[in-house]
Every structure is written in C-alpha cells, then in structure tokens.
Amino acid sequence: MTTTTVQTQAPRTSWIPIIWIGALHVGAAFALLPSNFSWSAVAICLFLHWLTGGIGICLTYHRLLTHRSFTLRPRWLEYPLTIIGTMASEGGPIGWVADHRRHHAFSDDEHDTHTPLQGFFWAHMGWWMVVDDTSRHTAAYYKRWAPDLYKDPVLRWIDNYHILFPIALMGLLYAAGGWSWLVWGGFLRTILVLHTTWLVNSASHIWGYRTHATRDQSTNLWWVAALTYGEGWHNNHHAFQTSARHGLDWWELDPTYWVIKGFSYVGITGNIKLAKVQRKRAAADAEPALNGGTVQSIVDDPNQFVPADDPHQFASVES
C-alpha cells in the first residue's frame, strides 16, 4: 500500500519589488518635511504624474500596447512613449502587458492575478509581494500573452533594462532641482502613480456602478477615473476592451481619450477603435447591475484581449 502526501507550499516573498517600492515609500515620506517643499516641486510632481501615469501607463502601456485601440504615426513613436511608461516604475512593458491581458482573460476567477475576491489588499498591492509561478516573466509567459510585443527587439530591450529609466529620471530631477524635486517629482510622484494605478485593480472591481453585465465584477468609479485620467470607467473597459474611449456616457470624463483624439487631428494617432454600445435593457438572465446602475448590454467575449489584427475583435469600429 502506498500513500501520497500533498504538500502545500507557503507563499514565497517577492523581495525585489518589496524593497524597491518600500524604499520609494520611505523616500516619499520626506515630502512631509517642510524643508523639502517648493511650489516648483509640486508642479513637477503633478506634471510627471500625468506624463508617466497618464501618458506612459494609461495611454501607452494600456490602451496602445495591451489593447491596440489606436495606432501611432510614425510607429516608432511607440518606443519613446514606452520609455515614458517605464518611468512609472510599474515594470517593463512586455511583462505589464502580459499580466494585464491575463487579467482580462481570467477576470475575477482563480487564475486572475489580482482579483479583490481575495481581499482589497491583495488586489491593490498584495499580489506582487509573493512569487506567482503561473505568471513569472519568462520567455514562455511572454510568448503566450504578448507574442506581438515579444518579437519586437526594441521593446524587448526596453523590457530588459526598464529599471534604468526611472533611475535616470530621478538622477535628472536631483541634478535640476535638488533634493526637493527628487522627493516630490521622483519618490512621491511614483508612489502616487503606483497607488492610483492599483486602485483600478482594487476599487474599480469593488465599488461603483456596473453599466455592462461583464463576466467579472468590474465597476465604473468616478473618483478612480478622476485620479487615473479615465481608467476608472473600468466596467466599460472590461465590456469593450479594444475601445480607445473608456468613458462612454457624457459624464464619464476620459482625459486619456481626449489626448488620443486630439493627436488624431494632427495625424499622430489613427485607426481609433470605439465601442458600439447597445442601448437596450439586458435580457432577463443578465447579472443585475450593482448600486442602481442600469445594465445596457451583455458583453462576454473572452477573446478581446487578443492584440490587433485579430479579425474577431468585438464591437470595434474605426473612426
């Protein structure tokens, strides 16, 4: 007779991001010292929050690289914009895109990287503090979730050396404005970008209203949208993942889309994909809307995360 023993491994701590992001939090705390305050440092902090968070992460990492919701002319503009994205200290572009496409494929089920079903803290920042063998940034993982980016040698180079760019930016800030600019524009700005991004994963899967009966628990949440340049209209985004515009109702302000649309007038952006929203009450078997929201459509297309050129993309039109 043989017996088998099931071994449950304790989660392994992911020390490198904990030390890096922990150090950034300690650095950000120095903003509390009045001696580090200056109005120019506050202005730099706000500007770089928009540049690295709004343009780098929301517009480039998310709407361009992950979902290919528009194209750039010339295409090489993608590279400097991606470098701006690395300066948010959210990792390299290929790993970020792969993790996010996986989130869309398995939203709020057991394979999701950061579902709030395991608690708010887990969805917000706990998920990157432990080693997850199913989402290690290996070549196989990249080839599965981001093959389009992985075959681009420039993006692979940026992904490999992404850590150099936020460090270079901090060096530049110190050289240009001293300790005050480094604390406000470097440390504090990075922490604010990280937490506002994480709120999309945590708060925008918990609170807010649901316009579309997606398979997950994503919500539209105005205050997260305000902090993330439109990314908080997250239920709309889960419903229409390839849409460049996330704010679909008139009150759902979406500054990232304004930039994409604005650049189209001077020919820098094109092929802007938009959602076709069915203004109908959902069928009786639809998941009920949360917090009084009105269900307008049922959307359930797990293939939407597939990058551009896929002929099966859902509800996409070119403007």
Ligand SMILES: [Zn+2]
């Ligand atoms: Zn989500």
Ligand SMILES: [Zn+2]
């Ligand atoms: Zn997305």
